[in-house]
Amino acid sequence: MMPIELLEKPQTLQTRSNAPAHDAHGRRINYLRISLTDRCNFRCFYCMPEWGMQFAPKPELLTNAELIRLVRIMAQTGFEKIRLTGGEPTLRRDLVGLVEAIANTPGISEVSMTTNALLLAPIAQQLADAGLKRVNISIDSLNPESFRKITRGGDLTRVWAGIEAAEQAGLTPLKLNCVVVRGVNDHEVLDLARLTIDKPWQMRFIEVMPLVGVAEVADNGVVPSNQLIAQIEAEFGLDFLGWYGADPARTYQIPGAQGKLGFISSISDPFCATCNRMRLTADGKLHLCLLRDNELDLRAALRGSGSDEELEALIRHAVWIKPWGHGLPDGVKPTVRGMSELGG
Numbered sequence: 001m002m003p004i005e006l007l008e009k010p011q012t013l014q015t016r017s018n019a020p021a022h023d024a025h026g027r028r029i030n031y032l033r034i035s036l037t038d039r040c041n042f043r044c045f046y047c048m049p050e051w052g053m054q055f056a057p058k059p060e061l062l063t064n065a066e067l068i069r070l071v072r073i074m075a076q077t078g079f080e081k082i083r084l085t086g087g088e089p090t091l092r093r094d095l096v097g098l099v100e101a102i103a104n105t106p107g108i109s110e111v112s113m114t115t116n117a118l119l120l121a122p123i124a125q126q127l128a129d130a131g132l133k134r135v136n137i138s139i140d141s142l143n144p145e146s147f148r149k150i151t152r153g154g155d156l157t158r159v160w161a162g163i164e165a166a167e168q169a170g171l172t173p174l175k176l177n178c179v180v181v182r183g184v185n186d187h188e189v190l191d192l193a194r195l196t197i198d199k200p201w202q203m204r205f206i207e208v209m210p211l212v213g214v215a216e217v218a219d220n221g222v223v224p225s226n227q228l229i230a231q232i233e234a235e236f237g238l239d240f241l242g243w244y245g246a247d248p249a250r251t252y253q254i255p256g257a258q259g260k261l262g263f264i265s266s267i268s269d270p271f272c273a274t275c276n277r278m279r280l281t282a283d284g285k286l287h288l289c290l291l292r293d294n295e296l297d298l299r300a301a302l303r304g305s306g307s308d309e310e311l312e313a314l315i316r317h318a319v320w321i322k323p324w325g326h327g328l329p330d331g332v333k334p335t336v337r338g339m340s341e342l343g344g
């Protein structure tokens, strides 16, 4: 499918202005994931090729002023929850100032961030003071050597320092993300789950998805969540807690544990029916569904002197035409963007 580029105000708007934006399937879309940069200080093998991606040249990236304006307009269309991601969001210059501006935008109720935490420790408190509510941190192995291999160079000690600093700064409840890949880190699932016995964290196991640049990792690497659930239950016992609204994770708990377990089963048990989210790429494209190619060029409208009203109309139209869901595992795979451009 070709990406959609709608640079002009659509002639027929299907949604009521002033009402919070809903798509054509009745889903309320109120969660924007912003990729602050497509660059990263890791090269996780399930996310990016070793040589990286074709990174966007700097002039193509949204400036802070453009981003803040867009967030204000998105908030007017009903977006309430913002997640900063990347690439690696901590590489963005003036991250603290950006967090503060977004957190102070009328209508925005929560700003959170997904990070690899390598650079988090020294800035965690400043981010919390600026209005960041919580962080989700990626950790795919507890073994420093395997961690280094999976991330192609990552230092697990610094990531633990980031986790500790996030807790101290109150960026909680803390969620830890592990992309499980068969034959690489699936043997560590019990050890990762065990962390939740003494810590109030949500440890989440994610089915690997076939994004551009790494599609072959998912071809043979997906471990269906039900296999992991059975394995963990056999070792510790497991209580099902629920599946709350638009949360992509099904949650469980080891009996008596302080923390929880989450399973994000995009492939074996998709959650598109309750999807509430869209993505803004660092180069200013509104990407309508993580696993589809459709996107709309907001940067062109921003830089082409589009008024706030025109931008709002474009955003409402994009929400209206948001695809129902993905077609995996056997349907059309994404062909345009890598995970590091979309932010997960």
Ligand SMILES: Nc1nc2c(ncn2[C@@H]2O[C@H](COP(=O)(O)OP(=O)(O)OP(=O)(O)O)[C@@H](O)[C@H]2O)c(=O)[nH]1
Pocket: 083, 085, 112, 114, 136, 175, 177, 206, 247, 248, 249, 264, 266, 275, 277, 290, 291, 343, 344
């Ligand atoms: N298929 C699909 N997977 C998603 C979507 N959103 C998140 N994920 C997956 O879930 C992983 C974890 O997402 P996070 O960045 O931690 O964000 P989150 O789960 O929305 O965060 P919370 O606000 O804490 O619920 C991502 O890396 C993706 O693999 C989505 O809309 N579709």
Ligand SMILES: C[S@@+](CC[C@H](N)C(=O)[O-])C[C@H]1O[C@@H](n2cnc3c(N)ncnc32)[C@H](O)[C@@H]1O
Pocket: 040, 046, 047, 085, 086, 087, 088, 089, 114, 115, 116, 136, 137, 138, 177, 178, 179, 206, 207, 208, 209, 210, 211, 214, 339, 340, 342, 343, 344
């Ligand atoms: C793209 S990263 C960006 C934020 C940050 N660099 C990090 O790793 O947390 C966001 C999330 O996407 C997940 N992710 C990356 N590639 C994936 C894939 N192929 N399938 C499923 N999740 C993936 C990562 O594990 C991470 O939790």
Ligand code: SF4
Pocket: 040, 041, 042, 043, 044, 047, 048, 086, 087, 088, 116, 138, 339, 340
């Ligand atoms: S998953 Fe995050 S840390 Fe790993 S390469 Fe992708 S963007 Fe970087």
Ligand code: SF4
Pocket: 270, 271, 272, 273, 275, 276, 277, 288, 289, 290, 291, 292, 323, 324, 325, 326
């Ligand atoms: S695959 Fe698309 S529709 Fe499904 S949950 Fe993710 S973003 Fe939403």
